[in-house]
Amino acid sequence: MELLKERIRKDGKVKGTDVLKVDSFLNHQMDVELFAEIGKEFKRRFADCDVNKILTIEASGIGIACITAQFFHCPVIFAKKNQTKNIAGEVYTSQVESFTHGRVYNIIVAKEFLGPGDKVLLIDDFLANGAALEGLAKLVKDAGAELVGAGIVIEKAFQPGGDRLRAEGLRVESLARVKGMSEENGVEFVD
């Protein structure tokens, strides 16, 4: 998606060779007009899938998922990172190892919102090691729902998550695939 790549080149900040800061438009301050273009592109790529639920994970996936859902005319569910008093009853749960935060946490979705018959699209801002996406995929599987694929804004294609998940049969559509980056030369994209 050229518009997105241009924005990453213009406003993304590279730290070392593996941190890409896009918090001015994607995951701290959020440019909702860019999100609308992103949502439109996910709809184009998954138009034939009869998606009826979008599943994401708190916090930075939520905004993108909600704007995207407007194009699919379906609700969004966000997996929560900690069980709170406000989610009583039964939940699906899986473990996710966060490399950004250096810890393992549980994610949960209330059982009443996912089940057989649902066709679920996963949405997230980043794909690197694939741990979050794998955790979300497990929730969908445990619910007996159909996983139609994953829409990712930025994939760090030099990290193993995307290749591993595709090899396992998941359809992963990433709008910008980063081949490599450096503070001197900025971001290089696949293709």
Added chain:
Amino acid sequence: MELLKERIRKDGKVKGTDVLKVDSFLNHQMDVELFAEIGKEFKRRFADCDVNKILTIEASGIGIACITAQFFHCPVIFAKKNQTKNIAGEVYTSQVESFTHGRVYNIIVAKEFLGPGDKVLLIDDFLANGAALEGLAKLVKDAGAELVGAGIVIEKAFQPGGDRLRAEGLRVESLARVKGMSEENGVEFVD
């Protein structure tokens, strides 16, 4: 907002006299078409305020804030609950006591995204004790930005937050104000 009150009556679940579960449409599963009506109503109420930034707090405020921002044609910033490796540099910070989670946490916003000249609208799903809103208001004040008001989806008007914040001069617009509730009689609204 009648549409919202009807939805709360229909799908909200009351536990005891102070827990209102609306996780089937507001803060776990999210009905983005309802969010669009909510966003339109916030725009109507704050149309004259030249809002150029919407500030919310992770996680459940983000979806509502993003859809609302489409009507204001402005970006959203979400305050983060924990400092991560991905937010380097200087941040505004304030403390929030969560009654839902029974703990105190810090919220932060990167300084580069808020400053003098900004006209900021706060958006959140719930207002009860007002702690989250107060924390957000402090971030805006510390940034030297102008706080035009707060748009709240559901206010628990029987808890002290709304009255206290209005007495302090904050313009608070709540789309549904709950006077009281019980498992037997459901939700009663102000007015």
